Amino acid sequence: MTLPSPRMLPAAGLAFLVALLPACDSLLGPGGDPSPPAPITELPRSLTSAEVAAIGASNAFGFDLLREMTRETPDESVFLSPFSASMALGMTMNGAEGATWEAMRATLRFHGLSEEEINESYLGLLELLSDLDPNVDVAVGNSVWYRQGLTVRESFRERVERYFDAHVSGLDFGAPGAAGTINAWVREATRGRIEEIVDDPIPAQIVAYLINATWFKAGWSEPFNPELTRSAPFHLADGSTAPVELMIRDDTLSHVQAETYGAVDLPYGGGAYAMTVVVPRDRTSVHDLVETMDPDWWDDLVGNLRTSRVLLSLPRFEMEWEGVLNDALRNMGMGIAFDGGADFSRMFEDTGVWIDEVKQKSFVRVDEEGTEAAAVTSVAMATSMPPEVRADRPFLFALRERLTGTILFVGVMVEAPTL
Numbered sequence: 001m002t003l004p005s006p007r008m009l010p011a012a013g014l015a016f017l018v019a020l021l022p023a024c025d026s027l028l029g030p031g032g033d034p035s036p037p038a039p040i041t042e043l044p045r046s047l048t049s050a051e052v053a054a055i056g057a058s059n060a061f062g063f064d065l066l067r068e069m070t071r072e073t074p075d076e077s078v079f080l081s082p083f084s085a086s087m088a089l090g091m092t093m094n095g096a097e098g099a100t101w102e103a104m105r106a107t108l109r110f111h112g113l114s115e116e117e118i119n120e121s122y123l124g125l126l127e128l129l130s131d132l133d134p135n136v137d138v139a140v141g142n143s144v145w146y147r148q149g150l151t152v153r154e155s156f157r158e159r160v161e162r163y164f165d166a167h168v169s170g171l172d173f174g175a176p177g178a179a180g181t182i183n184a185w186v187r188e189a190t191r192g193r194i195e196e197i198v199d200d201p202i203p204a205q206i207v208a209y210l211i212n213a214t215w216f217k218a219g220w221s222e223p224f225n226p227e228l229t230r231s232a233p234f235h236l237a238d239g240s241t242a243p244v245e246l247m248i249r250d251d252t253l254s255h256v257q258a259e260t261y262g263a264v265d266l267p268y269g270g271g272a273y274a275m276t277v278v279v280p281r282d283r284t285s286v287h288d289l290v291e292t293m294d295p296d297w298w299d300d301l302v303g304n305l306r307t308s309r310v311l312l313s314l315p316r317f318e319m320e321w322e323g324v325l326n327d328a329l330r331n332m333g334m335g336i337a338f339d340g341g342a343d344f345s346r347m348f349e350d351t352g353v354w355i356d357e358v359k360q361k362s363f364v365r366v367d368e369e370g371t372e373a374a375a376v377t378s379v380a381m382a383t384s385m386p387p388e389v390r391a392d393r394p395f396l397f398a399l400r401e402r403l404t405g406t407i408l409f410v411g412v413m414v415e416a417p418t419l
Contacts, residue, residue, distance in 0.1 A: 037133075037135040037221060037269045037270040037271075038270050039270050039271050040132065040133050040269075040270035040271055040272040040403070041271070041403075042403065043128065043132070043403050043404065044128070044132075045128075047124075047404060048120075048121070048124065050113060050117040050118075050120060050121050051120075051121045051124050051125065051404075053110075053112070053113055053117075053121075054110065054113065054117075054118060054121035054122070054125070055121075055125070055404055055405050055406050056109075056295055056405075057086075057108060057109040057110045057111075057113070058082055058083055058086040058108075058109075058406065058407070059082065059295055059298065059405070059406070059407050060109040060294065060295050061082055061085075061086050061107070061108050061109045061332075062080075062081075062082020062083070062085075062086070062407055062410055063082075063293040063294055063295070063298070063410075064109075064332055065080065065082055065085065065325070065328055065329075065332070066078065066080065066082075066290060066293070066410055066412065067290050067291060067293065068327070068328035068331055068332065069323055069325070069328055070287060070290050070412055072327065072328065073323075074287060074414075075237075075414060075415075076414060076415065077319060077321065077411065077412060077413050077414045077415050077417075078321060078323070078411060078412045078414075079319055079321040079362050079364055079409065079410075079411035079412075080321070080323065080360050080362060080409070080410065080411070081214055081360070081362065081408060081409045081410075082407055082409075082410060083214065083406060083407065083408045083409075084140075084212050084213075084214040084360070084408075085212075085325070085358075085360060086108055087122055087140070087142070087164065087212050087214075088142070088210055088211070088212035089104060089107075089108055089358075090108065090118060090119075090122055090164075091122075091142055091144075091160050091164045091166060091210055091212070092104070092210050092344075092355070093105065093108070093115075093118075094115070094119070094156055094159045094160060094163075094346065094347075095153075095156050095344045095345075095346045095347025095348075096337070096342075096343060096344055096346065096347075097343040097344070097345050097346050098343050099336055099343065100336050100337055100342050100343040100344065101115075101343075103333055103334045103335070103336045103337060104334050104337060105118075106333050106334075107329060107332045107333040107334040119159060119162075119163040120163070122163055122164060123162070123163045123164070125404070125406065126140055126164070126165065128404065129401060129404070129406065129408075132272050132273075132401065132403070133218075133268075133269045133270045133271075133272045133273060134269075134270075135218065135219070135268070135269030135270050136216070136217070136218040136268055136269040136270075136272070136273050137215070137216070137217040137218065138214075138215070138216050138273075138408075139189070139213075139214070139215040140212070140213070140214050140215075141165075141167075141185075141189040141212070141213045141214075141215075142160065142164040142165060142166035142167070142210075142211070142212050142213075143166055143167040143168070143169070143182075143185055143209075143210075143211045143213075144160060144166055144167070144168045144169070144208065144209070144210050144211075145169055145170075145171050145181075145182050145208060145209045145211070146168075146169075146170055146171070146207060146208040146209075146348070147170070147171070147172075147173045147206070147207045147208065148170045148171055148172045148173070149170075150170070150207060150208070150348050150350060150351065151348060151349040151350050152168065152170075152347065152348060152349075153346060153347060153348065153349055155346065156346055156347050167185070173202040173206065173207075174201075174202075176201075178200075178201075178202055179196070179198045179199065179200035179201065179202055180200065182197075182198045182209060182211070183195065183196035183197065183198055183200075185211070185213075186198075186211065186213055189213035189215065190213050190215050190363075191215055191217075193215075193363045194213075194361055194362075194363060197211070197359065197361050203356075205356065206356060207348075207351065207353055208347075208348075208353065214408065216273075216399065216408060216409070218268035218269050218273060219268065219269065220266060220267070220268060221267040221268060221269060221270070221271055222249075222251060222267075224247040224248070224249050224314075225248070225249075226247075228247070228248040228249075229245055229246065229247050229248065229316065230245070230246055230248070231243050231244070231245060231246075232244060232245075232246045232313070232392055233392065234315065234392055234393065234416040234417070235392055235393040236393075236394070236414075236415075236416065237285065237286075237394060237414065242415075242416030243416070244315040244317075244392070244416050244417055244418070245315060245316050245419065246313045246314065246315055246316075246391075246392065247313070247314050247315070247316050247367075248311075248312070248313055249311075249312045249314075250309070250310075250311045250312075251309070251310070251312070252307060252308060252309050252310075253265060253266065253307065253310050253312065254305040254306065254307050255305060255306070255307075255308070255310045255389060256301060256304045256305050256306065258281075258301070258304070259281070260280060260281055260282075260284040260288070260289065260292075261278050261279060261280050261281055261284065261289060261301075262278075262279050262281060262388070262389040262390075263276060263277065263278040263279070263301055263305070263389065264276070264277050264310055264312050264389045265305055265402075266312075266314075267402075271402070272401055272402060272403055273399065273400070273401050273402065273408075274399075274400060274402050275366075275397055275398070275399050275400075276301075276302075276397065276398045276400060277312075277314060277389065277391055277395060277396070277397050278301070278395060278396040278397070278398075279389055279390065279391050279393065279395045279396075280393070280394070280395070285394070286393075286394035286395060286396060286412055286413075286414065287412075289396055290396070290412060298407075302405075310388070310389060311388040311389070311390075312388075312389050312390075312391075313388070313389070313390040313391060313392060314366075314391045315366075315391060315392075315413075315416075315417045315419075316366055316367040316417075316419045317364075317365075317366055317413070317417030317418060317419050318363075318364070318365040318366075318367075318417075318418065318419045319362075319363070319364050319365075319411075319413075319417065320361075320362070320363050321360075321361070321362045321363075321411075322359070322360070322361045322362075323359070323360055324357060324358065324359050325358040325359070325360060326338060326355075326357060326358055329358060337354060337355045338354055338355050338356075339354055340352070340354060341354075342354035342355065362409075364409070364411070365419070366419075367419055391413075394412070394413060394414045395412075395413050396410070396411070396412055396413075397410070397411050397413065398410040398411070
């Protein structure tokens with residue numbers, strides 16, 4: 001098939017894809033022995049005011065995006081990365097102009113921040129999060145792949161390379177191995193967990209892919225004892241149950257018992273990163289919590305976490321998720337970016353483009369690998385019942401960096417999890 005010259009295309013599709021992976025595995029020292037990580041209690045430098053605002057914006061964007069996606073599929077579990085989606089859209093925004101740029105900034109909740117402040121904040125967070133905890137692996141990769149024959153504006157290339165450390169490459173999209181080349185980059189960036197995100201063959205209307213891949217791997221600061229894991233019913237929203245494997249931990253952890261939920265913070269590595277598990281209480285549903293979520297609600301939850309003994313029951317699980325974010329982003333205010341009226345004239349010199357598809361693909365695994373029974377020996381000997389957070393029904397969970405407040409991943413577990 002002979003494709004028309006790029007200069008003959010009045011408009012063309014721009015695909016934005018996000019591949020992400022958090023994997024929660026064991027953390028072992030030399031020789032396979034558990035090695036207690038050194039605690040991390042402060043950042044290597046203070047955050048700028050723009051970075052603080054950008055983190056708040058990313059979290060607010062994430063709550064809104066999660067809400068939209070759970071409304072689309074209320075009976076299905078959802079797992080996405082607001083940080084990754086914000087970064088990839090932020091990279092794309094560097095090619096936008098006029099009303100398109102303004103709509104994207106508003107959707108990403110960057111009210112009042114200039115493009116330079118936004119870009120500098122992305123760069124600063126990339127550097128901070130990647131090297132914060134030597135016991136936690138965080139890798140963020142960005143790439144821009146465009147149809148050979150197009151002319152990328154040098155200013156766009158310079159910005160995405162400087163602020164997002166993006167790989168920018170022209171590619172013959174009509175060649176048999178084009179999709180394979182892009183997917184190979186995705187596989188490498190996600191350590192093989194996500195095999196592909198670009199369809200083969202590449203559709204004729206697609207002129208570029210902007211891809212973000214985020215990979216997270218860490219062991220619990222104090223692992224679960226696998227000998228305590230047991231089968232138990234998971235109570236679904238329709239009143240039925242399904243069997244799951246519940247990991248049990250009776251320990252001193254940061255937790256909060258509120259009127260509508262119980263929450264617990266499970267630290268990774270040296271404690272800079274954590275999974276926050278939020279379980280609805282009484283007649284509150286997980287969707288009620290999602291509808292309530294906003295920055296103030298989240299800050300209140302985190303601000304009320306207190307450290308004391310708590311009994312936690314958490315399913316071990318593995319989940320793959322894939323979602324198209326187009327409708328959600330339209331509802332959040334950036335519909336102009338998806339039609340022929342979009343202005344991405346700062347990206348290419350020779351053709352008008354719009355966003356054709358925003359797709360996110362994710363994988364998460366949570367288990368108790370590497371755990372020693374001795375680490376929680378006191379559990380079996382406990383004689384009094386502490387406050388309990390029991391995730392045996394639909395629940396929220398978020399992977400966050402505690403010192404900056406950045407939420408990397410957030411999910412809603414609606415279906416019975418399995419591993």
